[in-house]
Amino acid sequence: MSINSNIPEGPLETKWTKYKSTIPLVNPSNKRNLEVLVIGSGLAGSSAAATLAEMGYKVKCFCFQDSPRRAHSIAAQGGINAAKNYQNDGDSVYRLFYDTIKGGDYRAREANVYRLAEISPNIIDQCVAQGVPFAREYGGMLSNRSFGGTQVQRTFYAAGQTGQQLLLGAYSALERQIGMGTVEMYSRHEMLELVMIDGKARGIIARNLITGKLERHFGHAVLMCTGGYGNVFYLSTNAMGSNVTAAWKVHKKGAYFGNPCFTQIHPTCIPVSGDHQSKLTLMSESLRNDGRIWVPKKAGDTRKASEIPEDERDYYLERRYPAFGNLVPRDVASRAAKERCDAGFGVGQSKMAVYLDFKFNMMRYGRVEATKQGIENPGDDQILALGKEVVKEKYGNLFDMYKQITGEDPYEVPMRIYPAVHYTMGGLWVDYNLMTNIPGLYALGEANFSDHGANRLGASALMQGLADGYFVIPYTIGAYLSKEISTKAISVDHPAFEEAENSVREKLGKFISIKGSKSVDHFHKKLGKIMWDKCGMARNEAGLKEAIEEIKALRTEFWQDVRVPGSIDELNPELEKAGRVADFIELGELMCMDALDRNESCGGHFREEFQTEEGEALRDDNAFSYVSAWQYGENNWTLHKEELKFENIKIAQRSYK
Amino acid sequence: MSGNMNLTLKVWRQKNSSDKGRFETYKMQDISPDMSFLEMFDVLNEQLINTGEEPVVFDHDCREGICGMCSMYINGRPHGPKDAITTCQLHMRSFKDGDIIVVEPWRAAAFPVLKDLAVDRSAFDRIIAAGGFVSVNTGNAQDGNNLPISKVDADEAFASAACIGCGACVAACKNASAMLFVSAKVNQLSILPQGKPERMQRVRAMVAQMDKEGFGACTNTGACSAECPKEISLSNIAALNREFLMANLIDQEG
């Protein structure tokens, strides 16, 4: 299969508008006969399913949670970007485009990113119309804040619960269609196989998680909106159920996997507290608007934060990157924290943490409030109390969350934070239409690889998920479905369905029959440790080679010694986990191979051999300006390269100094 | 480690929706106070798997208090002994050595038990499908700043919209009423200008669906709001009652 990104001709600014108006349409009576399967109900899936149903297609939507409203998008905290320029601070479609390409360290497609920036304002309008209660100013206008990697305020938010509010908006649109009978919803269902007929995606096998029954579903097209695979590291900020299984199944059926090694490690998460830890909790990037990051200047300092005087603190981000300060992009901030901790300057019991301190800005806000309220000569305590109120209004839920988990009050002592796995830029390879290399199979949202290059900027995943679902796929799917109008619904008795169902049943039975001695979690934790140590924030050739061998060994051990209790005909979370971990193990190997292939550092992919004298990522644009698209093979993967052409942006060494 | 605890768990076990169910007792040793309640259940399940028993099924996903999936009724209270948090946010430092902890599923006719501690809450989705939305198709929207919304209204709508759909309100109520959940959505949308055009239809449709699902009547005991992890206010219920009355009056006038 050749690799063709199908980017339309013409100048960047008019590509999408022109292309959109030339895509063939499907007339309403034909739409009613065309069936679309949407796998996933996060921002990407809900928005796509609702919109396609509004247009008249027959839609089925699947999710493994008990309700579509609980997809992992619900957990997004900080905000969503859009080039509205409401703040009159010089934002524009071009600037959002530029920031995203630069933030991604020049490893994303110009045409896709430009389209994303162009669509971004419509997303905010759509969400407001649905009743999403974004934060507002006293004058009634929408409020904005800053996120990393930008110098404008373009992030829209709803306290620290932006993902929740956006998802509930998309969910309500979806439920409205369900109520009208245009979408059939399958909650507590897990897609376990793709059905292909004559080289096209034609359906899926899904397991009803309550009864264990395997079901067959036909579709003229299948949309993978199944989220990211950060849980390959075991500990991440993702929800417990987030997984790669759906994407992995289609990869094994031939869909290319793009840039698997591009992982985002988020700088501000609550540090690990013990072996029992099951997940890590993010403290939103928005906190870096008002929190200053520091460590003691003296290595191994054991004093409490409050006992360390100002001139003995190292605000290392402000020191190293004066232009962006605490708001450098995530990859840069994470590596800087790791560097300080590795050098012995870390804080807290484990010494694997840095401080995120709000005192300075609480005092600043407090003084403003005191002036506003006409308080003369306020004392420091009074100023601080006023400042606390301001900070509480902005981030109250995050501060509460921190306190719940650590038992410490961040209004009184600085937060302790450390980087954690957060997001995966890699994913299923798609062309400009969001179609994978399998005809009729699409990928949207975090599940695809498309827009963020080697590092995603904060508040851009929500934007991308909703752009894909509300405004891209409804148009681009027409290019394919307009040619399918004469394809009658294929009976699920077709041998391809039969075969797919049998292979799924056999695999599930295998898990149960091993009856080994170790739980699924045991293997998942082991995999996570290998990945974090050798394919995490810093990677090198020797480590990656070791990791590949260790993962292969782990895979063998898993298939000999895993213990999965219960049966396949019942609600059985251990069985669900077993399937997911089996796929994570295979993915882990591919991630290491991809990281090994890329002999450069870019964005979240930091190869220790390739760095500048100052320890910054050193790209090799001549050799690696490409998307890695991996094709699955029984014994090995084949790498296809999609060249990236930069016609509108001059590539440069990324600088945030 | 010092400060670790030994505990006794009495956990509801039920094979499926037709099984009668019963409590099983489990001894937990050396539990760290830094562990979350669900991590303690992970430890229990690991033990059960290692001894060849069936692990306890419970719902959870985000483990940070936002998805609304976790749902344990702990020592007689939905989401356990602390106010304003979900089960997944509860940490073992809220318990002490030697405690006996009783864990049950949500109990309500409209939330049938599926297995052990997992229940079926799809009734909530059907209530939203009946009317919990603004009827606006993609592409119909005007500029987000065309319609100013006062900060007070935006904040109040947000406070109602913060409901995570967990169902603790139903589990807490002796009548198993869903009024707090329903009223939060009704109120969010009727405060905002975008939701006003449909407000009468919405409240009628959602209340009708709620009744159809078999939730009980609201007798204003306030247990729902007291147990709600997101502190959804009782004033939402008062607002719903006003909306409902108004909708019915308008209905009678034709």
Ligand SMILES: Cc1cc2nc3c(=O)[nH]c(=O)nc-3n(C[C@H](O)[C@H](O)[C@H](O)COP(=O)(O)OP(=O)(O)OC[C@H]3O[C@@H](n4cnc5c(N)ncnc54)[C@H](O)[C@@H]3O)c2cc1C
């Ligand atoms: C803690 C946290 C905070 C974040 N904050 C922000 C932020 O402030 N701003 C921002 O822009 N981004 C943020 N992100 C990133 C962003 O939330 C995600 O990238 C985005 O929501 C992903 O949306 P999605 O629709 O692609 O996938 P998801 O929301 O993950 O949805 C995946 C869906 O697929 C379903 N699914 C998966 N596998 C299967 C299967 N086999 N069968 C059936 N269904 C399946 C699931 O049930 C679910 O419905 C954050 C991420 C995290 C972890």
Ligand code: SF4
């Ligand atoms: S109102 Fe509160 S208790 Fe009820 S579902 Fe919503 S968040 Fe849960």
Ligand code: FES
């Ligand atoms: S697991 Fe998501 S709220 Fe508890």
